[in-house]
Amino acid sequence: MSKTARFDDRVDTDPELSSGETLALLMRSLKFIGRVRVLFFYKVLFASVAILPPLILPWILKIIVDQVILQQPFQLEEVPFPPFMMPFIHLIMDMSPTGIMLSTTLLSFALLFIFGLRASGQFADLPQGHDAATQSEQAISSGSSEASGLWGTIEVLLTVRMTQRLANSLRTTLMGRLSRLEMTTLDDQRIGDSVYRVMYDAPMLPDICYKLTIAPLLLLISSALAVYIMQYSYGRVTPEIVWVATCLIPVTLLLTLPLSRIARRLHQTSRAAGAASVNSMEEGMDNIAAVQALGAMQKETERFNTKSEEAFRRHRHTVLLDAAITVIAYATITCGGVLAFILITDEVIEGVLTPGDYTAMIGILMTLMYAARSIGLYWIELQKNVAAVRRVFFFIDFTSELDRAQTPITVPQRGVYFDQVSFSYPDGRQALENVNLELPVGELVAVVGPTGAGKTTLAYMLPGYLRPSSGQIRFDDQDLSQAAVADIRDQVTYVFQEHMLLTGTIRDNLLLAKPDASEADMLEACRVAGALEFIEALPAGLDAPLGKGGNTLSVGQKQRLSIARGIVRDTPILVMDEPTAALDPRTENALVEALRETTRNRLVVVIAHRLSTIREADRIIFLDNGQVADVGDHESLMARADSLYRRYVELQAS
Amino acid sequence: MGKDSQARHQYSLGAIVQLGFRCWPYYRPQVPHLLIFVLLNTLIGGMILGGMVLANDVVDNKILLGERLEPLQARALFLDADYVTSGAEDEPPLSKDQRRQVRLGVLVLGALYMILLTASVALVWYYMVWIFQRINQQLRVEMLARAERLSLSHHSQSRTGDAIYRVYQDSATITNVLQFMLLTPLRILAWFAFGMVVIVLFSPWLFLFMVAAGVPIYCLMRHYMPKIRLAARESREANSELTSRIQETLAAIRVIKASGAEDHMMQQFGLESQQALDAAYRVRYYFVLLSVGVTLVGVSALLVAEYLMATWALSERATYMGAAIALVGFAVWNLGAFKAATGRGLELTKQAREFAGTWAIVQDLVVGLERAFYLLDLEPEVNEPEHPKAFPSPIQRVDFDAVHFSYQSQQKVLAGVSLGAEVGTITAIVGSTGAGKSTLVSLLLRLAEPEQGRVTINGEDIREMATEDLRGGVSIALQQNILFAMSVADNIRYGQKDTDQQKIQAAARIACADEFIQDMPEGYDTELGERGGKLSTGQRQRLSIARAVLRDTPILILDEPTASLDAMTEQAVMRNLAEWGRGRVVFIITHRLSTIRRADQIAFLEDGVIRELGDHQSLMAQQGAYSRFVEAETGEAR
Structure with missing residues (x-):
């Protein structure tokens, strides 16, 4: 408690979070996808299709070089084209090089306008600041696509909308709950902290949903495609490579697992420190008359300086952790790479594979390993935003006035009656003792x-606003403790x-x-x-x-x-x-x-x-x-x- | 209400550069760090490039093909002369075991290299965050310091949430200025120049064609920039309003509960939240359209160029000066020339797209920066004298000299008030609600400035003193008892530097607050709730009085200090204050007769002027406004 008191949080003071609770929070976050079902469906559809066009690109370039510039005939037996290219190949097979070039250019144009082929993917993210609060601004309207062109535009825009809707539905729920907290809780809950939770914590929900669903799905699809194409065209993907890559998933996971608790704590405290700086500013600004009248401007500035510095410092701790995780992730990739390198070069040295095979296989291996590493890092990456949504769900779950009984009551005709009413504040002070009253x-x-x-x-x-600790208050005969x-x-x-x-x-x-x-x-x-x-x-x-x-x-x-x-x-x-x-x-x-x-x-x-x-x-x-x-x-x-x-x-x- | 009414929607390049330069004072202290950062980055870049060049040769040619090593390579891999090439054409390749040995060396060195590289990349990244945080911190603190010194009339017109948004979100744009307004554009220009030179050497016609593609790109940017700027401003304003909405809702949550207005409030929140999201969406909408548009134009040009080049290659047409690039290789259009030219073309389209993206980002940065600097540009209405006079000591008298005052757009509150008070006296200021009593005393603190007339202490105009000294010499217990979410002791010593517990307790005793404080669970260390919730108004009033007493200043102002105290406590407090007030000038604003009667002089304020002035007896004898006021108070209570 003494450690957390520095962040002047009175209600939500415990930054510890177990792995079990984390899992529960993640599942709970996932349920929000239900609120954007339609958008989510389209997003999955668009994103899955957007992976495909880049697969065509190498073959188009190959045709331009081999069949147009070098003017060679198609040799379908030696290096077979993948099936999805065959309709186009059959179409241009008998054309002159100029004809082939024209057709290829026209195909490229079509793919450019539809999928933005030849350009990299499209995103909609603006640059952000260097603390959790300023990064939330981006997180709430984030969106990207692997494609560009018409397809990419639609996908990015619908992703932005989906992200916004997810976050908005959470922050609206939170705001509704905050405003209905019991008065005794609100006395203790800092306004700046509430602002922080609504504006800066809630926007982290969409990223969790995305990381748990669409992102791994896309990685799996693109990895499977890479393996398939290599197998099809070169017939030379040794199973070992796939295994090495797959093994990276549990290894990365195990290596980063011990850090997950630290990650949660660092991100919790970083956010709590950020909220404390908003508290300090909000209080000073809202009571500016008192601050000026008491000549406390200098002191308020210093207070904010300290709190803001602390918030930045805490954020840097999370950056340091990120750095450590990056090192670990690269170390695992390096180890996997070394293993595969030995496997492949052995075969090259023995003369089983050619140096050309080496280049091709290293390329696909890297794709697989990056995919595997990303999946292995998901757990640790999720911890950051779990820290944020925990802060949101904490107040969604906190006892509020809405949790009271909901019996409807009617207009009192006779009066209000206090019956043996006593009241003690949460800190133990007794304010009322055995009050009996009739107010007609x-x-x-x-x-x-x-x-x-x-x-x-x-x-x-x-x-x-307050409810008796013991005793009863009635409107006529209607008990207030049961009333909505x-x-x-x-x-x-x-x-x-x-x-x-x-x-x-x-x-x-x-x-x-x-x-x-x-x-x-x-x-x-x-x-x-x-x-x-x-x-x-x-x-x-x-x-x-x-x-x-x-x-x-x-x-x-x-x-x-x-x-x-x-x-x-x-x-x-x-x-x-x-x-x-x-x-x-x-x-x-x-x-x-x-x-x-x-x-x-x-x-x-x-x-x-x-x-x-x-x-x-x-x-x-x-x-x-x-x-x-x-x-x-x-x-x-x-x-x-x-x-x-x-x-x-x-x-x-x- | 993003109140900067001078907000521009058009920025010339000059205005943008000017805003960029305004960031310099915040970058300047970090210049050594920035230089070290750039140096480290260059080193790492060199490391990556060097490593790639070395590894490629050893792996491709030596391990895979079995060529013999260069002497330096052998030494680096700790291998003996057996591995070194003799330079002869027909030397035998490396044996399988030797190739495995080379591989072992490469792996060991490679592992060390990777460890070093990733560790330094990670640390330099941390270093960069640290530098940019420091830049941002300096701006934030300066903004807050300025905001705290702005006049109350400014504050009453602006919203707390807006200030929060400016200090957090708008100020954060400064960390991106260096990258997006300087480094990225420079890099893009360099690549552009390089790509264009290569293409010109291949074919001036191709060059002209690429330049022509720049025209629609320019048009696209011209079309979308104002839209992005406007949307960025709207987005920032909408988010600032949303922040204000949350802050104000929670600050007034009691009223909302009392009015049963939660649903109404949530409706409004939902509306403003959606507006903020829509505005953020619009920025991204234009951003994406622009970016995709530029991409389409750029890649289309590339595809046409490719087609042309392919046909040129088919007819083996001569290049313009291709030989200059690769000696004789590219003298005619062939595969190599095609690939080289296409590579540059692809690079150009990428840069064009990035340039458009960067320029769009700059629009948002400029809007954010302007909102941040707006706060710094506001002049406090209270202007400090250049050579301030010292606060007079010992104090003899305080005079209001025919002061006039009116709030913005409202009628006159004070219309020539003159009032003098001597040391050792208590002056009661009496009058009906809204008569200007609080305004009058706020002039003494320079919380507001008189439009005419002046306020003097010992005959010296307070405008000639430093505001800090002045406020250090005047204490006020405000009518609205503002407490902070700190401990009781911290609230009493608020605004003071070092104060020991005994002095705090003594002040609390004078305010009759010691007793109830001692009854609290942790006494003086009890933490108060948000805005001092958890205390009754009477208790809060007494803490405010204790705070004013503790400051131990020669002038004390009590604005309705005892309105919520019961008669017994009130009289005890007043007795204590009367004793404590000897040797000071005390002003009390009050309606309480028992308090008023104790005053040495009573100033009855009405219609912005002092109607009657004197002590209780003499004023009662006048049978004027004051005596009518007293009758209203007591008439029925007797």
Whole structure:
């Protein structure tokens, strides 16, 4: 733990991953191919066919040299042409050299435009940077083809689309899960880390799918073809060569296997370090006002410098590992080559093979060995991206609000009931203890108490942000622990103490709460919240754009807009957490008046310190140290000489 | 909102070269490393070439055919004179055993050679990554440092995700500038020149034909370049917006949950994610079309040329100056001349294709570089004086002198505010929501600049002081209690260099925060959640106050410090602060009467000016705006 704490990850801290888990992750990644079935099918089709045209090329060149320039007749017995060339040979057999050249050129043109023959394959990759984050940009839109021309163009473009769709389906799933994590988890989950996982980890999925399916398939096809053609034309592929090449697969695999654990760890930590650098930057940028006000610019820059340097350093570790793997891979090829070299040269020295055979066989051997080496390296290559998708799947699997029971609930008619509710935070702090409460519909309820008494914790229970550690909360008779989160949130609106506005216009912010709100609804909500005045003063009114986090407004204006957003939602239960802290008394009194009017058929819960607000409440709940100390209205609580509430009020009024 | 509105969609060659030159300061510190890297690369290249030449001869002629060795070869393979050629025509070939012996030597040397070669290739690769990372790191840090010093009005208009995208993705393009804007084009030009010379020697007509093929290639590039550039910019902007979307969604996740807007948010995410992918696809679409187009033109020209050359070979036509290349061999068109010319032709088409690809990549690089440098080119609105005056000490008074201020496109917030505060006094700034209270004090920190008027300390304009010194002399506890995901102690000492635990604890005591901190599982070492989540607002407020107190500055600003504190805690905090504030200038923005009453002077702000100024008694006696404000606060509470 101490080792990983440096990456300031709080939720996902363990970079270790066993081979079994890796295998499971790989299988799970493969399932995503199902989401791009059609594209995948076409990709396999196009890629398999694209291997074939290059096989024709040597024969075309041979015809140009032998039959055109040297003007020799076709000698089909000595070196037989492969069957796929025969139709063309029969066609040009009796032509003059000029005729043959013309036909060959026309065939070449056809193959050029269809398959891009005579040009190498086609790719669509742009250059990338030197850390995991900047390489993801390329990975999400990667695509290539062995062919060019029309065929290659189609294949590259459909590969790019397939890659994008695979990655997009994963990152959308991840984003959906992240936004529905439990509030207690979100408190611990760094925003920069989440950005990193969605933007930079998720794009690594397509490569896994590709490496596990299409790539080995193509290698096998092209190796088999190479062997077949050599066998057919020269009849001289000694089985030993094929065996030597095949043996390279397990040897490479075994040699790199011990490195796979290290590979996983290095790539995990490289990504965690990258995420930590994004965390640092995101935090500094998003809170720039505090950074500047506290004169911490230099320190923030240094912090980012350290984290970014660390991320680069960790990435270099993976480069070093890659280098080691490359050395191992070349060593195996060299050993295989040595063995085959001895086998072949022996036969040449003995006079069984000619030097010409040697050249041909070394050529095919190299093709086979590179193919074998690539397959042997697949396991270790896969580890890199497994590290990335593990980080993605971790949060897809993490307990979220969607994992709760899904019983639908109806609008509460009578009220909300707390039954022996206790709550402790994950770190052990107990915030509520045995709370029993009745909050009837139609009342304005004030929750009062000293700082840290558990007021916000209590209020967070209503929309289900927090769930009781023990005890039960009911809407009428419906147990909240069994209810679908979306249903609960449809009934409850929460206005936060710290107002959070989104970048966009004022209208966007209001519509976020209620997408179908009418102009009149919005203006009325703004009026109730005391926000209408300043909105009307803005040149663009409701359509005035707000800066980052609403920063073009003053704090009081933001607060009023947040309240308006809560009101426009028009739900049966409205919870306001210190709605008036930043409001001046006049605005506040008007707001409380307006709230009173709306409580007829709803429950309004207000956390407040201001006496003027509290006095208006039908019911006051006084919390102290996580327990309900007093319940009643202002008069009755003030009447009791020993009530904590009375002492609290007297202190405030003094 | 990729806000660089001056974004260009047309770049002249000059503009591109200019952008390339701007990268020089980042390359310069690495020049020695780059030179060593090039040297190592050349050595490795030589090694590969030399090894191939040597091995080919020994394997093909000696082992396979049994020819005798050259003396040097024998020495290198540790073989004696028996193996060496005498130079005679009729010398006997090597025996089978001797050939096996030569093979053994080749294998041993070859193995050593391979080990050395792969190891050095791998290490040089690592070295290269290290160099380019350092170049990128320098740019990243400079960008961030600049972004942190930009004015708040800039920040309120730009998105965090955009900054992240620029610092990460856009800045990474700098590592490719050297290769794609210099090395690759040079290499391509060299190959081009070589290929063209050879072809001219064979046939000037062929040369003219190849040049003619350049015309459609040029047209293709001209046609696609603006499209690629535009698509590259759109792709970068779309991805930057997507980054912002994720960041903003998670920063405001509570509101999204509270509004039940997860589905709505996911819809928007899905839309923007698709837009980003579509934009990235478009770049690659044009890139592939261009590349395939150039290939088709190039190879077509080659095929036609081949046809011509084959017919020339059939008629044994004389070459133009083919003899110059291979003495007499290529004087007429024959197989050798055909192969040589075709080889160069194929090379030319490859280079043409690579040139088109490189040029397309440069378009993307230029767009990325420009977005990265955009951040560096922004001038902080707060300009530093050339010869800054020292922050006055001891401090006597702070004055706002008829200051005016308005936010972009909005009405005036401050319209001539004058206010003086002496050392040892507490000034309460009171007024309705949106009256400009926070704006007024932010002028004192130069978080914003007054449009007219000035702010002075001991009569000296703060614009003549270094911003760093100024902010070092003023502490502020912000209205929005911004905490960082660090430990409690780190949050309190945030922005300070060395501070010991005792001072931190003392500051926490003044802010009445010590008690609840001690109650936390790990006390001062407890890690706070993202944005200080896990604490109640009242607790966060007290940490903010402790942070301001710890900085121990002669000027202290508290912006609504106690709004979320209960009455008892609030009074305790205020008592502590009043005592601590002796010998300092303290400004408090507040609505709380109990706090306001303690102030030595109360400034009532309304409509951008100070309506009333005085202490509680005198203002109450005036029966003006302030007394109405007090009545609203207390009227019903009594």
